[in-house]
Amino acid sequence: MPSNDKLFAYNLGEIVPLSEARLHISDLSVQRGYGVFDFVKVQQGIPLFLDDYLDRFYQSAQLMHLEVPLSREELKQVIADLTERNQLPEAGMKIILTGGYSEDGFTPMNPNLLISQLPLTLPSDEKVAKGIPIMTHDYVREVPEVKTINYSMGIRLLQEQKAVGAEEVLYAKNGIVSEFPRCNFFLVTHDNTVVTPAKNILKGITRKNVLLLAGRRYKTEVRDIRLEEVLQAKECFLTSTTKRVLPIVRVDDVLISDGLPGEVSLQLLQDLKDLEEAQMTSPKV
Amino acid sequence: MPSNDKLFAYNLGEIVPLSEARLHISDLSVQRGYGVFDFVKVQQGIPLFLDDYLDRFYQSAQLMHLEVPLSREELKQVIADLTERNQLPEAGMKIILTGGYSEDGFTPMNPNLLISQLPLTLPSDEKVAKGIPIMTHDYVREVPEVKTINYSMGIRLLQEQKAVGAEEVLYAKNGIVSEFPRCNFFLVTHDNTVVTPAKNILKGITRKNVLLLAGRRYKTEVRDIRLEEVLQAKECFLTSTTKRVLPIVRVDDVLISDGLPGEVSLQLLQDLKDLEEAQMTSPKV
Numbered sequence: 001m002p003s004n005d006k007l008f009a010y011n012l013g014e015i016v017p018l019s020e021a022r023l024h025i026s027d028l029s030v031q032r033g034y035g036v037f038d039f040v041k042v043q044q045g046i047p048l049f050l051d052d053y054l055d056r057f058y059q060s061a062q063l064m065h066l067e068v069p070l071s072r073e074e075l076k077q078v079i080a081d082l083t084e085r086n087q088l089p090e091a092g093m094k095i096i097l098t099g100g101y102s103e104d105g106f107t108p109m110n111p112n113l114l115i116s117q118l119p120l121t122l123p124s125d126e127k128v129a130k131g132i133p134i135m136t137h138d139y140v141r142e143v144p145e146v147k148t149i150n151y152s153m154g155i156r157l158l159q160e161q162k163a164v165g166a167e168e169v170l171y172a173k174n175g176i177v178s179e180f181p182r183c184n185f186f187l188v189t190h191d192n193t194v195v196t197p198a199k200n201i202l203k204g205i206t207r208k209n210v211l212l213l214a215g216r217r218y219k220t221e222v223r224d225i226r227l228e229e230v231l232q233a234k235e236c237f238l239t240s241t242t243k244r245v246l247p248i249v250r251v252d253d254v255l256i257s258d259g260l261p262g263e264v265s266l267q268l269l270q271d272l273k274d275l276e277e278a279q280m281t282s283p284k285v
Numbered sequence: 286m287p288s289n290d291k292l293f294a295y296n297l298g299e300i301v302p303l304s305e306a307r308l309h310i311s312d313l314s315v316q317r318g319y320g321v322f323d324f325v326k327v328q329q330g331i332p333l334f335l336d337d338y339l340d341r342f343y344q345s346a347q348l349m350h351l352e353v354p355l356s357r358e359e360l361k362q363v364i365a366d367l368t369e370r371n372q373l374p375e376a377g378m379k380i381i382l383t384g385g386y387s388e389d390g391f392t393p394m395n396p397n398l399l400i401s402q403l404p405l406t407l408p409s410d411e412k413v414a415k416g417i418p419i420m421t422h423d424y425v426r427e428v429p430e431v432k433t434i435n436y437s438m439g440i441r442l443l444q445e446q447k448a449v450g451a452e453e454v455l456y457a458k459n460g461i462v463s464e465f466p467r468c469n470f471f472l473v474t475h476d477n478t479v480v481t482p483a484k485n486i487l488k489g490i491t492r493k494n495v496l497l498l499a500g501r502r503y504k505t506e507v508r509d510i511r512l513e514e515v516l517q518a519k520e521c522f523l524t525s526t527t528k529r530v531l532p533i534v535r536v537d538d539v540l541i542s543d544g545l546p547g548e549v550s551l552q553l554l555q556d557l558k559d560l561e562e563a564q565m566t567s568p569k570v
Contacts, residue, residue: 009310019309021309022307022308022309022310023307023308023310023315024304024306024307025294025296025307025308025381025399025401027315028440029315029318030308030312030314030315030381030383030399031379031381031434032434032435032436032437032440033314033318033319033320033433033434033435033436033437034318034436034440035315035318063441064437064441065441065443065444094316094390096310096315096316098315099440105379105403106436106439106440106467107440107443108440108443114310114315118390139427142424142427142437142438143437143438143441148318148437149315149316149317149318150317150318150435150437151317151318151319151391152317152319152349152427152428152433152435153427153428154391155313155317155319155384155391155392155393156348156349156350156428158350158392159350182391
């Protein structure tokens with residue numbers, strides 16, 4: 001349980017101390033792993049790209065046949081209230097919608113909405129400068145376009161990941177790369193084209209922003225990527241809300257180029273930081 | 286939330302009223318749908334085939350890298366205590382093990398063990414005499430050999446299932462049949478061979494018992510089954526802890542034989558009831 005005892009959470013219709021935020025065990029998340037969520041980065045009290053995240057959250061809910069008990073404006077108000085209460089300089093805001101308390105342990109009932117906030121640590125400058133090693137695993141998520149709470153595979157692989165010294169697992173099914181459990185994948189070709197998979201992925205908000213930013217400087221492609229192409233790429237990186245743009249320097253046993261973060265990756269990280277900065281000074285734009 | 290307010294549950298190390306059995310929202314079942322479970326039928330206070338279910342439960346936990354906080358003997362004692370407290374004539378006992386309260390919402394911690402019991406209604410004689418219609422869906426579970434709590438697909442399909450008037454969904458990937466979300470599949474060929482899928486399934490305890498019982502009267506085969514073979518079968522049925530042997534009379538738009546439950550299915554249901562009866566009078570055998 002998070003040890004920070006000064007935080008508040010939104011739980012079943014009210015704001016309560018996070019340490020008291022509980023669900024009855026008949027909830028369908030506990031019984032059947034049934035729920036959706038989203039995760040927004042909050043910097044100095046401002047939830048970045050909030051509308052994009054809320055669009056995706058409502059869409060995930062709809063695709064899993066769950067009705068969000070709050071309107072978009074009500075949800076924004078709760079997020080503002082929580083942010084104000086918690087006063088975290090840099091935070092992750094997690095919005096979970098479960099299948100609700102089920103009488104028979106299988107049929108969804110009135111969905112339960114939970115919103116919590118925890119301090120967030122972004123990758124250090126040192127980590128970015130070094131880049132990370134990753135491993136691959138033959139798998140594709142079952143409903144990739146929906147941000148469900150199902151991370152059975154990603155969590156089950158943590159032990160193997162640690163054993164081989166990898167920091168993330170890249171899913172590739174039948175040789176076609178899709179995504180990480182919590183991040184999107186990009187590569188840069190030797191003619192500086194920025195490429196990201198088109199299919200079987202969760203469409204990350206950071207992925208969208210990075211694609212837009214990349215398009216200002218480089219050629220971009222959204223298409224299938226084969227694993228062999230990854231191993232021969234000039235650069236690889238991942239994107240996510242919490243990791244921004246993080247260079248990848250090794251894939252399984254293969255070094256990418258010279259094993260150092262590439263200039264395109266670092267340029268896009270800087271561009272993303274600038275875009276976030278612009279959001280904070282003028283969040284409506 | 287179950288409305289029966291006289292029941293007790295085992296929750297985080299103690300027996301409490303079921304209505305008070307709660308988990309903090311940092312539990313990995315809520316955050317990431319991470320957990321395993323099993324489900325035992327309890328008749329007149331006797332958990333049927335308990336050792337088989339406990340074997341599978343401990344194996345599921347191990348395959349998901351979760352340590353059960355109770356030894357097998359301790360777990361049996363809790364099950365006996367709960368059964369004694371609840372005094373249900375016919376009950377389902379659900380044993381859930383989650384990834385525990387996670388600091389970062391992703392890494393498993395000390396697993397949480399939850400055991401609850403609810404009244405159980407077995408299929409009525411009328412339902413058995415009529416048989417059920419089912420639909421098929423192109424899908425295979427992601428870690429089929431483990432009883433994880435991930436039922437995203439089965440629950441997401443409930444609306445479609447209702448719309449087409451089906452009572453269960455049979456998964457078949459690339460034309461090869463595997464299982465239902467909560468049941469195993471069997472067919473009977475025109476020469477009275479009883480066949481059930483070999484791969485990509487959770488090995489049901491009822492499936493095992495029915496295979497043994499079938500072997501006493503008929504030829505049995507455990508092998509791949511193509512969907513076309515299902516549609517041309519003499520009989521089809523499903524097996525599960527709560528449904529025993531339930532005849533299937535329609536698959537998608539196709540009637541199986543004359544659309545009535547077959548004699549082999551009904552014989553095996555009777556044999557299973559006799560086996561359960563024997564367990565109750567001599568549970569150690």
